[in-house]
Amino acid sequence: MSATALAFYRQPNSIPWLLAVLESYQLSPLNGILVHLVEIFEQEGNVNAGIWLTAEHEFFEFEVMVSRDNEELLGVEQFENVTNTIPICSHLPGIGQSFGALAIQQLSELRD
Template sequence: MARQRDVKQQNSLSTDRILRAVSAYESGTRHVAWLRDYLRGKGDAVSSGLLVSVDVIPEQEGDLVRGMWLTRACRFWEFEAMLPRLADSPPVIEKFEDRTDAVQVPAHVPGTGKSFGYLALEVLNDHFPGSTGKLIAGET
């Protein structure tokens, strides 16, 4: 039976997962190293931010990498890319979409604490103070 976690523990685990994604991007791990160049091609408004979610799913033709990029302007971009097994082969970007409107950002979600979106904005604000402005304060 899974152990029940209180809201504070849930928030902490979710924040830790976000910070692991940030760290993976900053250290340039193999599964996200390609993302830096891809984002640069999208321009400054998109390339400045943090990787706040990443999952790697091994598949027959390579590794499927899914994640969420959060810009300093508080835009959430969801992506999927296939990293072929051959080291010389470039990644195949299957999706890169602005999903800001689909990401929940309330500070409190009943039974689970802070939403993923809110926690991601907190981490963004820690890395780039003032980035989240009124959003993090719960204002519109």
């Protein structure tokens, strides 16, 4: 998570399609972090799925289709506020901190 968040935080222009998606949903790349990203090869292009965390601690899950040739955004398949489905707990039995708690901690560290 920290490598993903740090890479995009330092160079947001490295993922231009994500900038376009965030802008289309009125979210600023300067007021949040990318906490999860996976890329899946598909026939039409690459499906990129991930989670964006805003400064207000809202989690948005997205899935987009991106051209392999030029990384152009081909379409948004999903963009949904999933804040209510992500546990934010510092002490889960047998696990420790939840994904949500770790993401918020990462956000805090990057913004300080």
